[in-house]
Amino acid sequence: MRTIYRADPPWPHRVVILGGGFAGVETARHLERLTGRREDVEVWLVNRENFTLFTPLLPEVCSGNLEARHCVTALRAQLRRPSSWAVTAEVQRIDSDAKQVVVVGGDGERHRLNYDTLVLALGGETATFGITGITEYAVGMKTLADAFALRNRVIEMLERADLERNRDERRAQLTFVVGGGGFSGVETAGELEDFVRRVRKRFYPKIREEELGFHIVELKDRVLPEMPEDMGTYAARKLRTRGYQIHLGTSLKEVREDGVVVGESGTFIPARTVVWTGGVKPSPIVGEAGIEVDRAGRAIVGPTMATSREGIWAIGDNALIPKAEEEGHHAPTAQNAVREAKRLARNILATIDGRPGDVQPFRYDVLGTLASIGSHTGVGVVFGVKVRGLLAWFMWRGYYWSRVPGVGGKARVALDWFANFLFGSDPVQLKVDYGDRGGMGPSGRRRPPPPRSVDPRG
Ligand SMILES: Cc1cc2nc3c(=O)[nH]c(=O)nc-3n(C[C@H](O)[C@H](O)[C@H](O)COP(=O)(O)OP(=O)(O)OC[C@H]3O[C@@H](n4cnc5c(N)ncnc54)[C@H](O)[C@@H]3O)c2cc1C
Secondary structure (H helix, E strand, O other), rough: OOEOOOOOOOOOEEEEEEOOOHHHHHHHHHHHHOOOOOEEEEEEEEEOHHHHOOHHHHHHHHOOOOOOHEEEEHHHHHHOOOOEEEEEEEEEEOOOOOOOOEEEEEOOOEEEEEEEEEOOOOOOEEOOOEEHHHHOOOOOOOHHHHHHHHHHHHHHHHHHHHHHHHHHHHHHOEEEEOOOOOOHHHHHHHHHHHHHHHHHHHHHHHHHHHHOEEEEEEEOOOOOOOOOOHHHHHHHHHHHHHHEEEEEOEEEEEEEEOEEOOOOOOOOEEEEEEEEOOOOEEEEEHHOOOEEOOOOOOEEEOOEEEOOOOEEEEEEEEEEEOOOEEEEEEEEHEEEEEEHHHHHHHHHHHHHHOOOOOOOOOOOOEEEEEEOOOOOEEEEEOEEEEHHHHHHHHHHHHHHHHHHHHHHHHHHHHHHHHHHHOOOOOOOOOOOOHHHOOOOOOOOOOOOOOOOOOOOOO
């Protein structure tokens, strides 16, 4: 274990931000802006990857509308000051008594990182709620690897189905199940169906349209529970028109190698591709940080985002941030995270500078919510006005495009979309990251079946 010592005194006040997602990066950027040329405050941003993932566009990586690299932005491109540090490392533990964070860097060694102020912005990870088989056989939709893996899985299934002679197996290969009908589930489902239909038509003519099967399994009695009921109903109607069977009020009981078991009656849906978007839990590190957390493990903070321990703040998906003037908490969304970051940076600096009067609660009224459900269709509520169809989809694209960091980032996304509009999707399967698992992704432990003839004349 090595300790990263500071330079000679007088030491600058070190703000260590754990997590380089929306919340962490925006906090760092606002701190940079507020401190300007000051040399008495430095920012350290620690993240597992050396980039920030733009999650609202993640399902488009799966469909190939967007290149994987264009859905992320390098952390180093977002920090500007010489006194800022972007550290690519895995956070292992927080020692809040010693005011140190234990991280494992690319060298594989553990390092201790001193801090004066700590920001927890570690976000969340996929929660499986103990459902058997999710870890082994389902793909998530939370990381870039997930989107990549899902794309590879879908293409793999199309390739296999193209040669498969057994009707039942072929059917299972062409059946796609999405567990969870919230925002990310519906957006993933929309992109998935759109992509499969497009590439089938153009590149897999031997597969018939009616052989494709799409399912959404949702525990609640409607999809998009985050939106007004009629918007959820509209989204469900559109998805049904496109071939989705939507199982509402239905739990996913088990994921197996060859399908899923759903509902109390234990209905079995044969399917080789299962995407799980049904739950997110906070990073486990938060629960072990020596601060108060709720039952789910999220940091309990006040409206100023201060935790129960002085010098530690929490923000974004790993925090439970109460509304300042009314009951309830701010939703765990990217939209909220970037606004929380602005307030948090001010609060941190006011605390460092000894201006307690300037430490203010986070106040923000959500301007609206928008979701894309694929096929140039969207739903949303903007400034209280409900929008749907092509207009909502345009607004969704326009809004998220405007939030992509940097001019270069915006240009890349726009060019990808334009090229895709002109030339359509392709079924290129890049098996580069999971070679040892046959290109099946993180949950692709399915062994290929024993060798047999796939020649239709054989
Ligand atoms: C598919 C999908 C679509 C979404 N669409 C929308 C949308 O349209 N609109 C919207 O507002 N929200 C959307 N969200 C939600 C949004 O992504 C989150 O609310 C937002 O990312 C929260 O930001 P955060 O910084 O708290 O966490 P994150 O963005 O998750 O960032 C956390 C960071 O911490 C890092 N990290 C975690 N653990 C460690 C560790 N041990 N060591 C080092 N680094 C670590 C992670 O790698 C990550 O970079 C979507 C989410 C998903 C998954």
